Amino acid sequence: MRKATARTRDIESESPETSALRRQLEGGLELLETASTHSQTLSTALGGMAWGRRLRYAAESLQRLLGAEPAVLEALESLRRRAQREQDASGAASRLLREHEAERERLSRLIARRLGLGEWGTLAERLKRLEALVLLMPLPPGKGESLLLAGSTELPPAGLLLRFLLALAFAAYFLGLWAAVTLQLGFIVLLWTRSGSYWLTSERLIWEPRLGLSVEVPLSALGDSAVEVSPATGNITFFGDKPLTLHHISGASRLVALLSIRRHKEFRGAAATPDPRRIISVVRARRSHPPGRTRLPDEDGQVFLRPDFVLFIPDMEARSLLETLTGAREPAIFSPWLGWEDSEASMELLIDQLQCLPEERMDALLRKVAAAGRSCVLWEPRDIDWELTGDALVLELSREGSKMSIRLAQRGGAAIRAVTAHWPGLAVSSPAPR
Template sequence: MLSRAMPERSRPSTALPGLTVADVERQLEGRAEVLAAARRPYAELEKALSGRRWRRALTRRPELVPALVAEAQAVEEALERVQRRAVQEAWPDDTPVLKAARELSARRERLTRLARRRLEVLTVAPEGVSLEELLTRLDALVSQEVRWALNPGEVLVYEAVAQGAQENREKRFRAELPAYYGWIWCFGLPATLAAWVLAPPGLKSLAIALFVGTGMGPPLWDLLRSGHAKLTSERLLWKPTFGPLQEVRLGTIGDGGVRVERTWDLRVEGERRWHAPALRDAAELALLVELHRQPPLRGAARTGVRLDSVAVFPAMLGKRKGFCVLGPQGLSFIPEGKGPQALRAVTGHPSALRGFESDRVLDALRWLPEAEFDACVMRMVEATGGLAWSRAEARYVPGSPVWRRIRIERGSLTLTGRVRWEQQEAAERLLRDWPR
């Protein structure tokens, strides 16, 4: 920065005796006026960014950043000119224009650090960029409107812990308010109550406070961290109970930009930082974000149509647990415990995500056309050590409703399973044409 290059003290004043302050400023050809005019906008912006409600301050004063950036080149040139003249002509330290230049340079340094810190809250701040670049990017992110409602042409993929528009309220409640405080209610409250009963009279008020804190503290803490997640064909959104709405566009998320911490703490980095701190199904949402941010699923949900000519359900092949994909031409079996391998087979890239099974990947692939879906499933079969049977070489053994049991045989091998109610119709339609 300019202030680092500027000496702390100029050489003793030996040159240009009798030169007045007005003479010095006149020789600077208007640069002293540039520095004087810059003091106020720099001070106002520093004050705005220093407060706790800095985002609101920038929104209320949208002219602050553009005004400073517009004059940045003139200010930098004036600072350089003053620095050079001060060294060449050995200006005294108390020369007003030199003092003003040093103060402004110091403020620019503080403002650069402050702008970087504020930008790091919203996104990853690149190294080696100027103050003006930091401020421009910060201003753009703060002023950008974030909409919870879907934009025209945008399709809902996942909401809270529900797939599509169907919502399991009980599961959503558990997801938004993690249940670990149940252990405290089961063990902490009885212990605290016992302490209150056994406490001396002088300590009973303390025991009551401990009782209330133990009972109300954990759920209150979780309520403060709770919120509502939404994944669309274009964006990932988080609406916390308290705090600003968060958004990140799927196309801006890079490799390694999706991670889960402490089971339900989901963090995403793209054009913005995105953080949902209390989402029970964080692993499932992380998987969907990882799939929808890149090919082949990138943008596939824009059609709003999910493949209904297949059925995916838990199954057993002999004694092996896994998942079956039942289609018009045959079936595929993916062994259990192969989620990461299945994900890599689809995207072509390794991922650090864990805690999910292959059926979640298969279900997400239903946004693809049938040919692309089949190609992805075959790659998953090869990558996970699964198998595939054509309809012609296997036979369906009827006898039970598909929601209770499906049995398909091929030679000495038997595959069994059952479908959930939402795929019952598809499974019945597919098995109607199978050999028996």
């Protein structure tokens, strides 16, 4: 509304000659003014230091300007004919023609400089090349993908900040105040130029530095690439066909852990969060072996309770379980500062990501774990004896002398009862009277 009011005021205050020209061009001048607004928006985005980042947010102006280009050329030709009939080069048509052509020339030069096009192409062709660049890197999440994690560099990681403060104190003590100020300014500039924002979606990883163009890597392209993590600087480097370094990332361990799971084809297309309507309960349990000549020790682990099966997975590293699920050896996560970095996916995160999968795929992977052995046990509900006891929620499962005991707080009871409601031979004991 404010822009419309300002435009109305400009039209009312313009010269009679310009008003007459506006009527003669029959909407052509309004079209040129609208195109000029979009052109200025694009020129501002391309003229700044962080032009790659700004270009994303000028995508609408780019598409509108490109779509209106044929009509703009027609309006310019009409304006040019009017200017040729003027006796004086300072007439309204001549003046407006020079302004619009200069604006278009400036935009064309900016696009050519940013994309390295030299003298190639008309403005329309350069706009199409620019549009192709924007379309290659849409703002996340794009169509058919979900956003998993996002972040940006706001403060330097603690390790990097500590090293800088020590260097600053050294410079101030031995070299003087001006040396410390220079060092501080250099650190701020270096951090700003190397920092940026990242997005992890279900399909790709996008890194948008403050300077330059955004870089995106499809998760499928990461494959078994090794990952280098520096907790001191917050840098993450992915080695592969398209090496990529993310600088000064806060919470680098969380990003690397998610990537170590989502890079596998088995997790492609998984949702961002588990479906709360899914009938499943994952709880801690203790499994005892059947009596025999050799008494085996009890095992602690995770038990997946599903309407169709019960799966017990003894305590193991999440890395080992992920390798069993995907059949692929997990690439190393190496830290030059702390040796082998423990940024790998935790068991809790892996279980959470499993529940983000489509239900059939999740069940198939869980059955795959049971088939791989490694002390994993899968029972069918029809083959087990079970009892759910009282408010304390003690679930006892037994089969051929082997037992599982599950004890948990009342808050987990709803999920367990939802699962056991699908099991045959319901056995629920009431709590003992107090």
